[in-house]
Amino acid sequence: MQSRKFQKRALRRRIASAEKLMSDRLGRSWLDNERLFILTQEKISYYDYDTEKGKKKGLKGSVEIEKIKCVETVCPEENAPAERQFPFQIVYDDGPLYIFAKTDDIRREWIHKMKQVVRFNKDLLQKYHPCFWVDGVWLCCQQEVKQALGCRVLETKNGGFSTKGSRRKSRKPLPPTPQEQEKSSRPLPPQPPPRQSGPGPGATVIAEYEYTPMTELDLELRKGEEYTILEMVDTNWWRARDKFGNEGYIPSNYVTEAGNGLERFDWYCKNMNRSQAENLLKAENKDGGFLVRDSSKAGKYTVSLFTKSGGDIAGSCRHYNICTSPQGQFYLAEKHNFATIPELITYHQHNAAGMVCRLKYIVSNRARNAPSTAGLGYGVWEIDPRHLTFIKELGDGQFGVVKYGKWQGQHDVAIKMIKEGSMSEDDFIEEAKVMMKLRHENLVQLYGVCTKQRPIYIVTEFLSNGCLLTYLRESLNHPSPILLLEMCKDVSEGMAYLESQQYIHRDLAARNCLVDANGTVKVTDFGLSRYVLDDEYTSSVGSKFPVRWSPPEVLLYCKFSSKSDIWAFGVLMWEVYTLGRMPYERLNNTEIVEKVSGGLRLYRPQLANERIYSIMTACWHEKAEERPTFQDLLGIIQDLLYELQ
Structure with a gap:
């Protein structure tokens, strides 16, 4: 017995020395053995562990730290054996990884350490499932979709890190103090957006688009040519020099750092969704026409391919997600792995290798869509x-x-x-x-x-396609579920950016979004309602006030925040999935104030399934602090789109 304890202490010392972090052995009782979990700054890995010899065996799996979205406890199942009494979960893109600690102290120590490591991750969850996913259902809320939004709000924001203190227990929003009322009635002072990351002075960039100078201070850009950055005082306009020695200002979103990313390839269509890709490929009408676009999931890419195989005269589109192997290589067909995406595309331009046909013709919209x-x-x-x-x-x-x-x-x-x-x-x-x-x-x-x-x-x-509301009512004939969800994603992208800049829209609705020639939806008139002098518009009693898009705290106390924009986004989603119907169409403004404050919510549209409707209802939580952020909503919508393609 003494010898075994000595072995375990020696093993722990070796791991602590080697990893300079923390590790411990956590039981997986259903395998009747133990697994060793090792945490580093890059990933958490788990191995089979030989308790007799006191050493780890084969690697069983790992999760990259940057992909972790939540680390929380899990409620043990009823009548769980002693070795399954202290579970916790690591939630990442593929779902939850359940781990069973030996003691509650070990569990608390692991959760604390992992939260420290992942605290700066993007897309940390605001809600999680406190119970297990078992036999196709969440035991806590009985939802039957594994990617369903969590049913319990984390005690603090940003995955459990940013705020302290207890929440107010009252369900009714507090009225603003006279000082708050006076402050909210005045426009907030403008805050400049933070500098974006990118190349620095002296860096070489390549023009993605042609740019004709609009002022004497501007510099012409020729697609594909290199430029040297001289100065970056303005986020949106950089001073640069061309190969002839000419200097001037260029739009920063027209160039990309040399040798960095896919932007230098004609087949890469940035910021293009599935529906737009299909429209472009069908318009070209070439068998084997293809492009590469951003997937709905951040950091992923999709190959969209047009084919007339099998005698299909009209042709159809196929979409292939570019996958990543555990070794970091890219593939469309598992037997053909490549170190880079350009190498993968070059190979498949000559070999179908699992696709319906090879990639024959590059289809691009760059010249038309600067x-x-x-x-x-x-x-x-x-x-x-x-x-x-x-x-x-x-x-x-x-x-x-x-x-x-x-x-x-x-x-x-x-x-x-x-x-x-x-x-x-x-x-x-x-x-x-x-x-x-x-x-x-x-x-x-x-x-x-x-x-x-x-x-x-x-x-x-x-934007040539005009107002989104009119577009929904007059231009869409039998839209696909993907197209409607892509519209909602567009709006959530724009609003997540505004949220990051601490801008509140205050009048988000389909009428205040526009549609461009490609079908991309863009948010407009953000923040303008602060400058309206119309009493009917600025008072919730007035007929022009956006009562149908407003949450209880706005209707009762005119208390605007990013969370009131979240409520309005839920109503906008409802507009999209009803193809432009009027919210609460049978009620007048006075009735809406009374009934919404009393708990009334919009019904599920016929075109929206339960998962879509659950996103809407999450936006309509009575407590503003329990509504998701736009970054949360964007992540959920991206995941749904990724599943659909």
Whole structure:
């Protein structure tokens, strides 16, 4: 007995010395043996363990630290044996890994250490399942979908790290204090977005798109050519030098670091979803036409292929996820592994190897789909109205008429002509300088303003398919479940970015989203409701107030937050899955305030399955703090899309 104890102590010392972290043996009683778990900064690995010889045997599996989303306890099953009394779970992309500790102290020590290691991970969960997944069902909530949103909120945010203190027990939101009321009635001071990561001064970048200078300070970009970065004072505009020695400013989202990523390959279509890929491939109508796009799951890629095999004259699209082996190699067919994705594509351009046909023709949309720039040239935010040409009226919004036009006769723009008395103009103009710096592919880009005359103009990116609400009602015929979910993903992407910049939209709805020529949905008018001077709009009693998209704390106390945007996103999802129906269509505003505050929620749309509806209802939790974040919602939607493709 003494000898065995000595062996165990010696083993622990060796592991602590070798790994410089922490490890212990955790029982897996159903195998009637023990497994050794070893934690490093990169991964947690588990091995079979020989208790007699006191050493580890073969590696049984591992989980990369960066993929872990939650580390929490698990409630033991009823009548569980002694060796299964102290379980905990490591939740990652493939689901939960259950581990059974010898004692509660060991379990607490492991959970504490693992939370320290994963605390900076992306996509940490806000909710988790406290009980086991057994025989196709969660024992805690009886949901039958393994990827279903957790049913218990973590005690603190960000996977259990960021906040301290207890929650208020009352179910009714507290009314704001007079100081809070006064503060909330004034626009928040603008905060510049943080600098984004990327290449530094002196780095070499390659142009992904052509760029024609719009001002004398700009530098022309030619696709595929290299440029040297000189200065990065502005996040969106970098000063650069071309190979001829010319210097000027270039849009930072038009270039990529040399030798880094897939952007230099014509077959890679960045920011393209499944539906857009299918439309592009079908339009080309070439057997073997293909492209590579970002998968719905972050960091993953998908090959989309058009084929007319088997005599199919119309043709069809196939989608192949690029998989990664345990050794870090890429493959479409397991027998053919490659160190890089370009090597994989080159191989499959000559060999089908498990696909319906080989990759024959590159299909790309890059020439047609250069992204929007943050402004119409470096340093341009005040636009000369003489450079604007008005072509046609698009509609009449909250602030006035919106027109489609051209800037300098060539660049498509939308122009909001702000009717006098509708907006607190001075406050908005001050913030417009900061709002221009907000740049995301799922936000409508603000190009600038015309403030030297009245009415003032707001000049933005033009999206040819117009308002999402009208698009849902008039342009969609029998949309696929994937297409509807992709629309929701687009909005959640844009809102997650706004959330990260601490911007509150306050009026998120289908009417305040636009659709571009490719079907991408972009959020617009974010933050503008703060500057409305219309009493009917700014009071929850008024008929113009977005009562149908507002949570109880807004209806009762006008208390806006990112969590009230979450509620509105749930209603927007409902609009998408009803193809543009009016929420609570049989109720007036007064009835909605009363019934929603009393617990009424929108019904499940016919086109939404239970999993989709569960996302909506998670957004409509009465307690604002128990609603998910946009980053949470984005992760859930990405996972669902990944399953569907």
